[in-house]
Amino acid sequence: MPxxxxxTGLGVVSPIGTGVDAYHRALLEAESRxxxxxxxxxxxxxxxxxxxxxxxxxxxxxxxxxxxxxxSQFAIHAARMAVEDAGLLGARxxxxxxxxxxxxxxxxxxxxxSRVGGPEAAGLDLFPFEVAAALGAALDVDGPNIxxxxxxxxxxxxxxxxxxxxxxxxxxxxxxxGAEAISRVAxxxxxxxxxxxxxVCRPFDAGRKGTVMxxxxxxxxxxxxxxxxxxxxxxxxxxxxxxxxxxxxHHATIPEPSAHHAARxxxxxxxxxxxxxxxxxAVLVHGTxxxxxxxxxxxxxxxxxxxxxxxxxxxxxxxxxxHGGGAAGAFQCLTxxxxxxxxxxxxxxxxxxxxxxxxxxxxxxxPVRAAFRNILMNSYAFGGNNIxxxxxxxDDA
Amino acid sequence: MREPxxxxxxxxxxGIGPMCPGAVSxxxxxxxxxxxxxxxxxxxxAPRFLGAKGYKYLTAPTRYLxxxxxxxxxxxxxRDGDYPPEGKGVFVGTNxxxxxxxxxxxxxxxxxxxxxxQPMNAPNFSVNIPSSQLSIKHKLxxxxxxxxxxxxxxxxxxxxxxxxxxxxxxxxxVAGATEDTPTAVAGLLGAPxxxxxACALTLESAEGARxxxxxxxxQIGESFLFLANPMRPTSQDALAxxxxxxxxxxxxxADGPVAVAVAPGGSPLSRAASEMVRAxxxxxxxxxxxxxxxxxxxxxxxxxxxxxxxxxxxxxxRGLLVATSPQGHVALLAIENGGSR
Numbered sequence: 020m021p022x023x024x025x026x027t028g029l030g031v032v033s034p035i036g037t038g039v040d041a042y043h044r045a046l047l048e049a050e051s052r053x054x055x056x057x058x059x060x061x062x063x064x065x066x067x068x069x070x071x072x073x074x075x076x077x078x079x080x081x082x083x084x085x086x087x088x089x090x091s092q093f094a095i096h097a098a099r100m101a102v103e104d105a106g107l108l109g110a111r112x113x114x115x116x117x118x119x120x121x122x123x124x125x126x127x128x129x130x131x132x133s134r135v136g137g138p139e140a141a142g143l144d145l146f147p148f149e150v151a152a153a154l155g156a157a158l159d160v161d162g163p164n165i166x167x168x169x170x171x172x173x174x175x176x177x178x179x180x181x182x183x184x185x186x187x188x189x190x191x192x193x194x195x196x197g198a199e200a201i202s203r204v205a206x207x208x209x210x211x212x213x214x215x216x217x218x219v220c221r222p223f224d225a226g227r228k229g230t231v232m233x234x235x236x237x238x239x240x241x242x243x244x245x246x247x248x249x250x251x252x253x254x255x256x257x258x259x260x261x262x263x264x265x266x267x268x269h270h271a272t273i274p275e276p277s278a279h280h281a282a283r284x285x286x287x288x289x290x291x292x293x294x295x296x297x298x299x300x301a302v303l304v305h306g307t308x309x310x311x312x313x314x315x316x317x318x319x320x321x322x323x324x325x326x327x328x329x330x331x332x333x334x335x336x337x338x339x340x341x342h343g344g345g346a347a348g349a350f351q352c353l354t355x356x357x358x359x360x361x362x363x364x365x366x367x368x369x370x371x372x373x374x375x376x377x378x379x380x381x382x383x384x385x386p387v388r389a390a391f392r393n394i395l396m397n398s399y400a401f402g403g404n405n406i407x408x409x410x411x412x413x414d415d416a
Numbered sequence: 417m418r419e420p421x422x423x424x425x426x427x428x429x430x431g432i433g434p435m436c437p438g439a440v441s442x443x444x445x446x447x448x449x450x451x452x453x454x455x456x457x458x459x460x461x462a463p464r465f466l467g468a469k470g471y472k473y474l475t476a477p478t479r480y481l482x483x484x485x486x487x488x489x490x491x492x493x494x495r496d497g498d499y500p501p502e503g504k505g506v507f508v509g510t511n512x513x514x515x516x517x518x519x520x521x522x523x524x525x526x527x528x529x530x531x532x533x534q535p536m537n538a539p540n541f542s543v544n545i546p547s548s549q550l551s552i553k554h555k556l557x558x559x560x561x562x563x564x565x566x567x568x569x570x571x572x573x574x575x576x577x578x579x580x581x582x583x584x585x586x587x588x589x590v591a592g593a594t595e596d597t598p599t600a601v602a603g604l605l606g607a608p609x610x611x612x613x614a615c616a617l618t619l620e621s622a623e624g625a626r627x628x629x630x631x632x633x634x635q636i637g638e639s640f641l642f643l644a645n646p647m648r649p650t651s652q653d654a655l656a657x658x659x660x661x662x663x664x665x666x667x668x669x670a671d672g673p674v675a676v677a678v679a680p681g682g683s684p685l686s687r688a689a690s691e692m693v694r695a696x697x698x699x700x701x702x703x704x705x706x707x708x709x710x711x712x713x714x715x716x717x718x719x720x721x722x723x724x725x726x727x728x729x730x731x732x733x734r735g736l737l738v739a740t741s742p743q744g745h746v747a748l749l750a751i752e753n754g755g756s757r
Contacts, residue, residue, distance in 0.1 A: 062529060063525050063526065063529050063530060064525070064529060064530035064531075065530075118641075118643075119643075123564075124542065124543070124544075125543075126543070126564070130518070130519065130522070131522055134522055134523070134526060135526070140599070142604070143742055143743060145598070145599055145600070145601045146511055146566040146601065146604075146741075146742065146743065147511075148510075148543060148564035148565075149511075149564070149565065149566060149743055151565070152565065152566075152643065152741070152743035152744070152745065153743075155643045155744075156643070156743070156744065161642055161643045161644065162641075162642070162643070163641040163642070163643075164565070164641065164642075164643040164745060165563060165565070165572055165576075165641075166563060166565050166569070167561070167562075167563060168510075168543050168544055168562040168564045169544050169560070169561055169562055170542045170543075170544045176561060180561075180576060183579060183583060187579065189641075203522060203525060204518050204521045204522050204525065204541050205541060206530075207521060207522075207524075207525040207530035207533055208521065208530075208533060208538040208539070208541045210530040211530050211531070211533040211535055212535060212538050212539075264505075264558065264559035264561075264585055265502070265559060266505070266506070266551050266556065266558065266559050267557070268501065268551040268552050268554075268557045268560070269552065270552070271545060271548055271549065271552070272539045280557060283502065400544070401539060401542045401544060401545065401548060402542075402544055402545065402547065402548020402549075402551060402552070402560055403548070403551070403552075403560070404544065404548065404559070404560045404561070
């Protein structure tokens, strides 16, 4: 029988706060607006605003050690919080296999910084897509070390790949999630593709014009139930119940509009979790604010849950965080764990008038309080790379 | 690591597609000498593998991966209808697949602004575009996953691709690596030069391969993924002990020699790890036959270890691959020759 995979620790560095308590409070209560934060020169591109991390100074200046790009620093800081939260700081059992699987889309920003006056990239910094290795080195964990680069679905894929390593006995504990830093090139390309909303990230709103970039890191500690029991640890947020993968193979940037493949991933996640549609109480959607994603994702929700007269609760956290790229799915997963533990679904901000092509039951202005049993999360990415993941409530916690 | 003796659903390598200077076929992979000098860009004959047109906006590593996969499919005798699209997935490792694209785009933005970017080229900023284009080209719809880790990401792709077949997520997986030519990292790898290249393998369940009468190069065995922290070097004894423990599971019985390939051959960590592997196996009376194929220097970055694995798979007997990265990754992957079964 495969191991049951628990979430036993959380840590977060986000545009709305650092640390799980600050993050959760802001997600439930605070206003969040994107700002021009100054790293993008007005001569470079028209849309320059982002949801940026502002309350966290990089602790290690570049050049003083390897692995010091902004994404790696976010990951390391969030992971230290998560490991402490799980009671694993310095308390790792002898013989335990502890690894890292981290989602990240753009790598570390060492080259971009070097072109605007930063130090020349040298040594290990010459390998910029190494956020997972940076984290493994910083935490001194020597198990499997996997950097997942499936663009905007990388955060959820990291959780799924790590859960599989635990289920198959190849690891006891996996430090997972995602980290992303604002990238000048990604900003430029989204400008060129006219994929940004010039005002705010407003998934499912009729007036939405695109997404808005975000950044930060969300890190979770996954642990086999047997390992948690062995070390006498009784507190967990949620169970990773099952995941489904699929690929549109349709277009590099545009989702396949029928939502057939997105729905396939969700059905497969339900099958893996041995659950039916009626067992899912809420969806933490991908919800980017682009026209195509939100219409496609709504179609997928209708296919899956359309026979419920009142619909299923939907929450789009990018309305507060912006689009965190390779960290986006990790933010959803971390938030899902909190929803299950605390019984509160965060609001979805900025829906003034719901797009009639998106007939969803969104969480709107106020948080929704209920004893949620299972939460579905979706991530969709460039190349049509889809994943759905289900977290279940830990009744034995 | 799994319990010793735990049975794995057999997954086999049925097709090999090398695409590097010196080897664009299995025969060349087995006969090419070691790489010594950087090739000129003309080594890659795009029309030969990709046809006359249709790839203007595809980056070099995307083209290498498409060409390598075309070779692997042909080598495996795979036809489009052998498996349904939803049963076919992709796992690709890389570190530099977007490297030159990101550099060129950033210079354009800094010098002329984002309006200077070509909209048709804009998606290429994402490092997972090579694997995405591969899925689009061949309708590989089970999944499409890109991993990044210097040197070992291609092996992780092979291991996790085999695991995905065992978990029932796909019946056929294209697994491999592709790279563009990065800023000088040759020194960090101990390689004479570095350049873009790719290698693709087709993985199938043994049952699926037999049902379509495919040749089986080798069965994929246990793997061992480990990070030896370069900031706090694991003591030599501790690394040797971990490798020893892993090898007892990966090569459980002493029944004949093991062919061992190493990449990148010139790095200190690789040399140390391969010496420990040799000593561990010989202590148990298992002979070690050194093996080396084009790319062993690490010149093709993440594609280099996949080329070594491909060479081992095409050869006889048992094989073991040892790969390391400058970040401290140590990856072992065992294969059993299945060609004669």
